[in-house]
Amino acid sequence: MKNRFNTYDIMCMVTELQRLIGMRVNQVYDIDNKTYVIRLQRSEEKSVLLLESANRFHTTQFEWPKNVAPSGFTMKLRKHLKNKRLEKLSQLGIDRIVDLQFGSGEAAYHVILELYDRGNIVLTDYEWTILNVLRPHVEGDKVRFAVKEKYPLDRAKTSYAAPSAEALQEILTNSKPGDNLKKVLNPKLEFGSAIIDHVLLENGLSGTMKIGKEPGKGFNVEQDLEKLVKALKQAEELLDVARTQVAKGYITQKKETRPNPNGEGSSFLLIGQEFHPMLFAQHREMPHAEHETFDRAVDEFFSTLEGQKIDMKTVQVEREALKKLQNVRNDHEKRVTELCRAQDEDQKAAELISRNQPLVEQARLAVQAAIANQMSWDDIHLLVKTAQDNDDPIASCIKHLKLNTNHITLLLTDPYDEEDLKPMLVDIDLSLTAYANARRYYDQKRNAAKKQQKTLESAGKALKSAERKTKQTLKEAHTVSNIIKARKTYWFEKFFWFISSDNYLVIGGRDQQQNELLVKRYLRARDVYVHAEVTGASSVVVKNRAAGDVPPRTLAEAGQAAVAYSVAWEAKVLTRAWWVYASQVSKSAPTGEYLTTGSFMIRGRKNYLLPDHLQFGFSFMFRLEDSCIERHRDERKPIALDDASVVTSTQELEEDQEILVSDDDEPSDKEEEKEESSKLDAIREESQPAGEDTEATEDKEAEEIEQRENEKQKEEDSDDDSDSSEEDALDTHIKVDHGTGEVFVRSTSRTISEMSDRSEDKMPSFPSLPKKGGKKQPQKQQKTKEEKQEKKEGMKRGQRSKLKKIKEKYKDQDDEDRAIMMELLQSAKGEKESKKAQKKAAAAKANKVKVPKGSKIPQPAPLLLEADSEPEDLENEPDLEQTGPDADSDLLNQLTGVPNEDDELLFAVPVVAPYSALINYKYKVKLTPGTGKRGKAAKTAVQVFLRDKAGTAREKDLLKAVKEENIARNFPGKVKLSAPQLHKHKK
Secondary structure, rough: OOOOOOOHHHHHHHHHHHHHHOOOEEEEEEOOOOEEEEEEOOOOOOEEEEEEOOOOOEEOOOOOOOOOOOHHHHHHEEEEEEEEEEEEEEEEEOOOOEEEEEEOOHHOEEEEOOOOOEEEEEEEOOOOEEEEOOOOEEEEEEEEEEOOOEOOHOOOOOOOOOOOOHHHHHHHOOOOOOOEHHHHHHHHOOOOOHHHHHHHHOOOOOOOOEEEEOOOOOOHHHHHHHHHHHHHHHHHHHHHHOOOOOOEEEEEEEEEEEEEEOOOOOOEEEEEEEEEEOOHHHHHOEEEEEOOOOHHHHHHHHHHHHHHHHHEEEEEHHHHHHHHHHHHHHHHHOOOOOHHHHHHHHHHHHHHHHHHHHHHHHHHHHHHHHHHHHOOOHHHHHHHHHHHHHHOHHHHHHEEEEHHHEEEEEOOOOOOOOOOOOEEEEEEEOOHHHHHHHHHHHHHHHHHHHHHHHHHHHHHHHHOOOOOOOHHHHHHHHHHHHHHHHHHOOHHHHHHEEEEOOOOOEEEEEEHHHHHHHHHHHHHOOOOOEEOOOOOOOOOEEEEEOOOOOEEEEEEEHHHHHOOHHHHHHHOOOOOEEEEEEEEEEOOOOOOOOOOOOOOOEEEEEOOOOOOOEEEEEEEEEOOHHOOOOHHHHOOOOOOOOOHHHHHHHHHHHHHHHOOOOOOOOOHHHHHHHHHHHHHHHHHHHHHOOOOOOOHHHHHHHHHHHHHHHHHHHHHOOOOHHHHHHHHHOOOOEEOOOOOOOOOEEEEEOOHHHHHHHHHHOOOOOOOOOOOOOOOOOHHHHHOOOOOOHHHHOOHHHHHHHHHHHHHHHOOHHHHHHHHHHHHHHHHHHHHHHHHHHHHHHHHHHOOOOOOOOOOOOOOOOOOOOOOOOOHHHOOOOOOHHHHHHHHHHHOOOOOOOOOHHHHEEEEEEEEEEEHHHHHOEEEEEEEEEEEHHHHHHHHHHHHHOOOOOOOOHHHHHHHHHHHHHHOOOOOOOEEOOOOOOOHOOO
8 A cells, every 4th residue: 555655746746735835824733743734824715734754745624633732843843934924835856855945035944844764854944954853863974964954955866857778778788687677667767666667558568577688578678678768758758747737636446345244245345555646557447536636635545544444444354254154164064074974984894894704803813812822012013014924814904903992904895896895994893793893883874974964953053143143243343333434533532521410511631731731722711610639630621601600510520520530539538629710710920930831820719619429420422413412402401590599699609709718727618608697597587577478578688688788889889999909908829730739829918817807897787677466575685685696696786786777767668669679779780790890800801900809700701811822722723612602512412321212323422420410321330439440440331331221222332332442541540330230240
């Protein structure tokens, strides 16, 4: 199979790619350590140039998988070629070296691609001084390919002209007799073997002709030299045309026979073998595919190589299955043939013994007499030999003495000279008479006949079973081949990933490089960053495609993932995770500090999550056919919350944000919430009048809370200067080292206790209303009770008097007036808060004013991260990441963990996620920290799924088609597997 360019291919490709001149370099990527992709753009026209050292260069229309982190050579190319215009694309002489010049004058840079031997890619400046080289090495004693050396331009050959008749005659004369013509010409010419074969065939010659002097035998130098000169002149003309005209592309193919899944007949599979700029004479009889240009043909050839490998592997499996079936058939045929032959021999031996009964009996008695006389075996052999020399008829028929088995071998002939009984060697048992020996052979014949009958009867069943297994194997091979070719690798599969219970995509980094990549390339303004302060914890990003907040359930599951992908899993330790908004994550370090790869600055408050059990799950999601997506659209849906709970949770979050970031030693946010809620409940119980309608009381309380917050908001607006100074005092910087899990906090001189006292002072108070309809308590007793309650709850006197004033102010409002006022207050407050939040968010973006802790940044606002991400990295992402929330939503809706019987499924994707996210999936097992190896646990889980009686045949086929190396890839570590009847499946 052809896998690299020759001189003719390079000429044709250079001519065709002249259309790229004038385009600017947008970005450079690397596919592997020798293949690089250069994105070019000119206004609306885009093109992708692929360079592979030693093999090829062409544009591509296919999406090639890029490395997660760019290599050093790629970064060097980006540094010098970014935004440079491609000024020149040429071939150095006629050698297999291509020069791409970017920029002009002293700002020019050359990328030199070598397509011979082991290949190379060299970056030089305008003076051809090497700036970087893919493969540093030394050629000979003087030529060094290393940085700061001059690239040797004088090595390239400059002429491909055909040699003259005299030069050809000299070449042929000096060749060895018996060499074929192509072997002699190819090293001396620059055309390549394909063109030499073509022009020789066009002129009545052949590359396989032997060079000789005898006429009529092979290539005769004197007679055929003129034809050879003409042929090579045509080859020279072909190269001249290649320099000026764009050539078509042809892919030659080979037919591979493959059996059908039903075992009947066969089909043909076309496998690409070679790519050429023209259809050569030697390929005209072969199957081939024609393309508009040579560039498209090369792109198609290399892009389909992976699919062809899958097809060839399938063909190999099919051939092995058919070979096993044929072996079974051959084995049965051989066994039946052996039994038939044994019957014939036994029958002939028995008949010969019967017809030679006196001779057999005398020979048997003679040997037995010698044994009875206690003669040694050597003496018996000598006695028989002596008798044979004396032409004794009895001794003459003895051919072997098998005294160790008590047998002798006699050569018996038919005394009646019948044609069907030829002389043969027959073993005679010395312990049996002649007739008894004959009967033994007859018994052997009958036993062989019975075996033959049983073999024939069982052969039918065995062959049918083997054929059934073969058909199943062929069908599975075809199915797996189709599934693998239909399998689409999603962009997030290179990370740790899962889809949360609320249908949010959660991704995490596998190492420091991926953590860096997650934040710099994939973290968007609406997203949430989750991390845990433990060694080796993964950076987790929740992709928020909607305009609202990320649900708490999704945040909890992301926190579980951050903890599980750390040392906490192996240590079986529960710890807390925390989350922040994307705007709080930055790659810019404080002055004098340096952030290593995978480390970020977190500015502002961290929101801690409750620790949860280390319970993960393993399952499979299935890719739905587009027509089946709609019926699964709402199967992963956020839990609906009533309006009151939403308001309360939002308010609590804002209150929490006023407190400085708490360390692990400080009380958690949940404990503070519980304390505040207990205080508020006590106040409500004391202030609620007896017999009053509960709903009316709650409405009053809600109204009073809104009024108080409105007044508080006005006070904040009137005192912006004091707010900003307090906010600067509360500013906190947190540095997270993802390698060690350490968090560095840098705050101002105000202590945590002072801030907590300040927050308590600002804690809202509730009105204490007199009870109606019940027995009025004495004023002194009531006052004493209130004082005790104040001491118990820590309530201040000013709060009590404030509640009385609020009660007097709003005592005449009815329910309708209260509802109208609440609506007006909410709309006014929302408008005011949104304007203020936008203003302060813009100020925070400019690093001038910090966003107050009591204000919440609107989620839909297009905030930009402070990370040092390159704009081009964000611009040149795959289309799935560019097209916005709808694209992500459609992508997630294509996958389901609960397939229906009527669904059309394309392929299966293994997924590892917190067990709560997989609770409704059809196939699932629980993973907890244990001692089992990941690979073995994954295989056991797949076997559990395959034995599930509820699974359909299509689903099991898709599970079998998943590659083993992809199944356990996202397991957190050593695990313990839990599933119903797991031990039964293991057995």
